[in-house]
Amino acid sequence: MGKVIQMKGIVKSFGNIIANNRVDFDLREGEIHGLLGENGAGKTTLMNILYGLYSPDAGEIYIDGNRVDIKSPSDAINFGISMVHQNFKLIQSHTVVENVALGLKGTGFFFPARTVERRIREFSQKYGFKIDPHTPVWQLSAGEKQRVEIVKAFCRNAKVFILDEPTSMLTPAETGELFKLLRLLRVEGKSIILITHKLDEVLEVCDRITVLRGGKKIKTVDINEVNKKDLASMMFDQEISFLGRENRMRKVDKDIILEIKNISVLSDKNLLAVKDVSFNIHRGEIFGIAGVAGNGQKELVEAITGLRRTVNGNIYILGRDVTNVGPREILDKGVAHVPEERIRMGVVPSMSLEENFILRSYNKEPFSDGLFLRYDVISNHAKELISRYKISALDEKSPAITLSGGNIQKLILARELTISPVLIVASHPTQGLDMKSIQQIHELLLKQKEDGCAVLLISEDIQELLSLSDRIAVMFDGRISGIRNTDETTIEEIGMLMVGGGDRV
């Protein structure tokens, strides 16, 4: 089999960080090649170099055996490369169609939307990706945006597809459909690079695997030579266990922390997105919400955190009515929020790490003395969190956007958990994290639970919900289609409820 792509001795550094240190990588024709490594290992950087977004400090790239110089994404596209970006490259104010049409060849100069709309509909029908082509992207939830990002990449005629964590917010069913598509493309002789932190996925679909660690390439292996344990030991320098810690203390307090009573919430399209939903979360309880993205989870979370008005019903925190009082007051009640879109809602990308750490408390002691910010305190606070949460960053003064995706997620969690919250509202808190960090986050959440904190956990990962939650509610079409005790349910039952089967409560 011929080699479509060869990268030799790629070096790329940012300041003191060497993100890629003499990395060799090759991709064969008609293969699915997994790219693994912990957060900050340099996966995205290597792919950005191949896609022309970064220029390497040293190294050579060959396509079909010919030495090439990829100076811009436009060069990469002309070489037949298409990419799904980890940080979605979508224009918020444009519709799905306009986003897909941007830069797409073969649409005709006039009325490009018509052809593109047809292509999107065909694609979503064939692969079960539900997307309304005429919705502006800002109205979509993070999971839906991920679908758009995927559709956009596959609407292009390419021979190499780079997928940088395409499944971090997809449901198992959607991931299955995506893999079906990948296998089809493989038969057609296309080549695919797949980055993910989910080892099961890698073992399910990949032919070969390359592992990066600390910017260096560790090894490229054939799929039938390895198992999960081998991969993990290549990725991390210390042993990690797969079981991690589970929630074994399914006992919860009687005290109610969060009470949701018959709330209804409008979406950005002015349609009812949350329809008459009620539930309680008790002290020391982890309450999971499962569901396919776009079924009202986003609006529900925004209502609870004060970012969106409810049209009906009431929200109580510790018995106090906080319906529509606004985000500041809700935060001050001790509610931590890990938003679903980390870059858009979780951090100020251009501000430094240390400033991002105090976004919630910049106006309070000890960070402010009433008039001035106390940067010595702020900087020490940042240093402490960086080491406690093992965030890999140049230093606390560098802008948040220079962190790798997983490290931005850790930054947000670190900030939100330091306030000793009474309630944590966490949307996909472990999205894009490597196994080690996931375990770290799970530990943290369970620790909070033991300390009496209530947790509302929204996730598309049923496995994660099952291992953490005390109870799981499933949302479908704006309603809760069922609430189950985790001990008494199965993946299959949750899966059924997610597509609308089941009781209405």
Next chain:
Amino acid sequence: MNLIVDILRAAIPAGTPLLLGTLGEIYVERSGILNLGVEGIMIMGAVTAFGVTTLTSNVWLGIFASTITGGMMALIHAFDCVTLKANQTLSGLALTMLGSGLSGLIGKRYIGMPLSSKLQNVPLKGLVNIPVIGPVLFDQDPLVYISYILAFLFWFFLFNTRFGITLRSVGESPEVADSAGINIPAIQYFAVFLGGIMSGLGGAYLSVAYAPVWIEGMTAGTGWIVLAITIFSLWRPERAILGSYLFGGVRVLQYRLQPLGISPNILNMMPFVFTILVLMIASREISKKRIGAPASLGVSYQREKTL
């Protein structure tokens, strides 16, 4: 009734330089570049059109020359903002100062001179007989008719073509456009150049059609009002038509009210008071409909820096 038709009919030519300038500035800002040099480009367009018309006795040559001047001046701005990534506000302001100074110098000899060949009204047969609309819209000079067509084309291209999607994307997020393989400098150069042509044309309209004379500083803030209408129109060509003729109407009223004994100082304030009102209305609409300025307006893009 006749009075109203009269006012409306006068509002069209008064609004035409505004419309031409605004259409151009909409494209410029949609590409992410802010050009505060409109006033300077317009006045240069005005003096060029007047001068060349006087030299050649051909008003169309004068108009053509003004578009060249406008385009060239805009290229200075494009070079500053796109190639050198200089501060867009400063570069625009400098252009305005350059324009007003240079036009004064060039125009010295034309002060008080009558124009040899002025743009004449050409009533469109058939159409002009439609009651009210006919005399208002179709008893005008050819440049007004051209501006109607341009307004339609600017709208059509922005929302119905590949080019339109590309242009809007560059202004919203150069980062996204870049990763879709778009040549950002090319789009921005083109948009700024086109904007210059339109501003030059707007200036020409003032000196060869609207008031066929050359007076130093004759644009008198037209370029600044163009920037206000660009915001009022929410960066949409079809709304620019409404905005421009509204302002045209205000300008006409300014003259009609003078004989009634209202202080000319107050009347002179009218366009600017109206500008403030219009911006207030626009900003309310922007926050309500969640639309706004192109998200990357005024921000230079450099690949590895913004990722």
